[in-house]
Amino acid sequence: MKNKTYYIISALLAVFGTSCQKTEExxxxxxxxxxxxxxxxxxxxxxxxxxxxxxxxxxYEGTExxxxxxxxxxxxxxxxxxLWISENPDDEAARTATLVITAGSAVREVxxxxxxxxxxxxxPSFIATTxxxxxxxxxxxxxxxxxxxxxxxxEGWLTIxxxxxxxxxxxxxxxxxxxxxxxxxxxxxxxxxxSGEAELTVQHGYAQKIGDYVWAxxxxxxxxxxAASPDNPGMLYQYDSKVAWTNAYPATTAPAPTGxxxxxxxxPERWTDENNPCPDGWRxxxxxxxxxxxxxxxxxxxxxxxxxxTSGFEIPGAVLGLSRETGRTATAADxxxxxxxxxxxxxxxxxxxxxxxxxxxxxTATSLMSGTEQCRYLMYCSTDVPGANGAKDSKMRLPSDxxxxxxxxxAWPVRCIKDDRVSYGPVDLQIPGYGxxxxx
Numbered sequence: 001m002k003n004k005t006y007y008i009i010s011a012l013l014a015v016f017g018t019s020c021q022k023t024e025e026x027x028x029x030x031x032x033x034x035x036x037x038x039x040x041x042x043x044x045x046x047x048x049x050x051x052x053x054x055x056x057x058x059x060y061e062g063t064e065x066x067x068x069x070x071x072x073x074x075x076x077x078x079x080x081x082x083l084w085i086s087e088n089p090d091d092e093a094a095r096t097a098t099l100v101i102t103a104g105s106a107v108r109e110v111x112x113x114x115x116x117x118x119x120x121x122x123x124p125s126f127i128a129t130t131x132x133x134x135x136x137x138x139x140x141x142x143x144x145x146x147x148x149x150x151x152x153x154x155e156g157w158l159t160i161x162x163x164x165x166x167x168x169x170x171x172x173x174x175x176x177x178x179x180x181x182x183x184x185x186x187x188x189x190x191x192x193x194x195s196g197e198a199e200l201t202v203q204h205g206y207a208q209k210i211g212d213y214v215w216a217x218x219x220x221x222x223x224x225x226x227a228a229s230p231d232n233p234g235m236l237y238q239y240d241s242k243v244a245w246t247n248a249y250p251a252t253t254a255p256a257p258t259g260x261x262x263x264x265x266x267x268p269e270r271w272t273d274e275n276n277p278c279p280d281g282w283r284x285x286x287x288x289x290x291x292x293x294x295x296x297x298x299x300x301x302x303x304x305x306x307x308x309x310t311s312g313f314e315i316p317g318a319v320l321g322l323s324r325e326t327g328r329t330a331t332a333a334d335x336x337x338x339x340x341x342x343x344x345x346x347x348x349x350x351x352x353x354x355x356x357x358x359x360x361x362x363x364t365a366t367s368l369m370s371g372t373e374q375c376r377y378l379m380y381c382s383t384d385v386p387g388a389n390g391a392k393d394s395k396m397r398l399p400s401d402x403x404x405x406x407x408x409x410x411a412w413p414v415r416c417i418k419d420d421r422v423s424y425g426p427v428d429l430q431i432p433g434y435g436x437x438x439x440x
Contacts, residue, residue, distance in 0.1 A: 026052045026104035033110060039088040039117040039195040046081045046099065046110060054103040056081050061096045068097055068112065083112065087195075091117040091143060118144035118193035122171075126224055128203045128279035130214055130418045133177035138200065141168045146193045154187035157204055178205050182333050184217060186228065201225065203279070207418065208339050210321035211292060214418035215339050216282060220244075223277045226416075231313040231332070233344035236411035239367065239376045240267045242277040245411045248354040249315075249344050256352025263350055265408050266374050271365030282416035284365035287377040287399045289417055293321050294379055296400040297386055303396075304328040304338070305384040317342040318360040324384050339415075343382075347411035358382045363412040364399055375405040378412060 029049040037044060048054065054075045058068050069084040081099065088095055099110040120142040127136060140146065147164040148171070159174040173189075184205040191198040206217045206226050219234030221227040223242045227234040235244035238261070248254030256262065271284045278284060285293075295302040304319040304327015312332035319327035322338040330336045345357040361380040368375055381396040397404040406412070 024051060026050070026106040028054060028101050028103050028106045028108040030101070030108055030110055034113065035110065036113045036115065037085055039090075039115050041087050042085040042114075044083040044085060044112070046083065047079075048075060048081060048101060049078050050075065050101075050103050050106075052077065052103050054101055056099060056101045058083075059098045059100055061098070064095060067095065067114075070099070085112070085114060088114050088117055091119050115194060116143070117195050118142065118146075119196045120146050120191045120193045120198045122191050122198045122200050124280050125199070126201045126203075126279055127173065128206055128216075128226055128282060129175055130207045130281050132205075132207070133175050136173040136175070138171050138173060139168075140165075140171050140191060142191075142193055142196075143167070144193050146191055149190045149192060151188045151190075153185060154189065154202065157185055158187060158189075158202060160189065173202070175204050180333075181208055181217075181335050181337060182331075184229070208321075208335070208337065210338065213285075213289060213292065215285075215293065215321070216278075216416040217335075217339050218415075219342070219344070220277050220279075220414040220416060224279050226279065230335075230340040231315050231317065231342045233315075233342050234413050236344075236347055237277050237363070237414050238411050239363070239408035240271050240275045242275045244277065245347060247344060247413070250357035252345070252354055252357060254354040256347070260347070260352045260411070262352050262409055264373060267367060267408050269367055277414055278416035278419075281419055281422045283419040284363065284414055285417040287364045287366035290362065290364050290377070290379060290399050294398055296398060298400070301384070301386060301396075301398070302327070303381055303384045304330065305381070306330060306340070313340060313342065315342050316358075316360075318381055318384065327384065341415065344413045346406070346413075349407040349410035352411075356380070361412055362415045363406075366399075367408065368405060370405060373407060375407050377405050379404055 030046060035044060056070060056073055058070055067086045071082050094116050095114050097112045099112060101108045123139050145166045148160055150158065150160065157176045161172045186203045189200045189202060203226055207214050208217050216226060218226040218230050218232065221234045223244055233247045233249045236247050237244060245257050245260055276283050302321055302323060304322055304324050306313065306319055306328060307316050308314060318341050319330040319338045320341055322336055326336055327338055330338055341360040341362060343357060343360050345355050345359060346361060347354055359380040359382050362378060364377040366377050368377060377399040379398050383395045386396055
């Protein structure tokens with residue numbers, strides 16, 4: 001009887017013995033006690049190990065709340081709490097909150113720090129170099145860490161120092177010389193932060209010194225930027241205006257653009273700085289400067305007409321700044337130190353229609369009065385041989401000719417000249433008193 005009672009008690013202990021043992025304490029494990037996230041929209045997944053059910057909630061610090069969405073708020077054992085964190089629009093302060101996880105008597109807190117909205121700006125946002133080589137300085141402004149990326153189009157001719165940093169800083173753009181005067185390049189430089197980005201467009205090799213002046217090798221495209229190549233006609237501009245109108249070359253049936261002002265108008269004696277369509281460091285040339293480039297009938301006309309089949313340019317045009325004989329030998333691969341002016345018509349001052357695509361044309365920044373009408377000096381040609389009728393020859397009109405002018409609301413291509421009033425690079429950064437960025 002005694003043995004039988006012993007076996008019964010032993011069996012009962014085997015079945016129910018665990019209920020009499022002490023239960024395991026609840027625990028919560030997380031990989032980190034603090035997470036730092038960027039100001040942009042973020043999905044943050046926090047894995048949790050727990051030996052029982054857990055509950056989570058968000059405790060905000062500061063006055064702002066509701067910028068974290070938590071799903072789920074309950075877990076049965078191991079799992080993941082997902083936090084959807086909205087963008088922080090504040091560029092002056094970070095924001096913080098705490099993920100509070102409880103499981104019975106166990107509590108774990110995970111701090112969430114969202115960075116401020118870092119910003120970056122750069123001045124200027126476009127550079128068109130005015131000499132073959134040298135160092136420009138741009139000013140970068142940022143409220144955080146930044147880095148610089150160059151696209152592949154800048155390889156071989158642009159070096160940047162430094163390529164990373166924190167806060168406001170001057171940045172050097174170091175340009176290398178090209179092998180010949182036919183090389184021109186355009187590239188993009190990006191300034192990056194955790195939640196901001198700025199771009200700077202760079203054009204190098206577009207400057208050609210002829211005599212006492214530095215001329216651009218391409219027409220103006222969009223305001224503040226050169227066309228991609230010398231044989232791109234660019235956009236069309238009315239006098240003392242930086243509004244670009246479409247160049248329909250060679251479509252003479254193109255109608256007037258919507259909104260283009262037409263008819264007689266008046267304007268300043270010289271194109272004003274605030275309406276300058278050229279890139280920084282460049283401006284529209286005056287009548288006298290254009291005279292110096294193309295010459296006069298009384299002295300020497302420095303225009304050489306070239307055709308695509310022999311020059312390598314895509315469209316006909318004139319090489320300016322050289323004798324006629326030398327200009328005629330220039331090619332797209334070797335411009336002989338001159339500049340190529342592509343054929344490009346103009347838009348009529350009163351109708352706005354496109355006309356005269358056979359002419360290579362250039363406007364000036366100088367106006368004149370012709371009777372009761374205010375006009376501007378310009379040049380155009382479709383040949384390099386002055387006609388027998390002199391100034392009245394419709395195939396070649398120079399600024400020095402009495403007929404080399406057009407009313408102000410005619411829209412014409414713009415070719416720029418270096419603005420010597422601007423001290424913005426390339427510069428020796430050791431010059432005493434040199435300031436950052438552009439100055440006049």
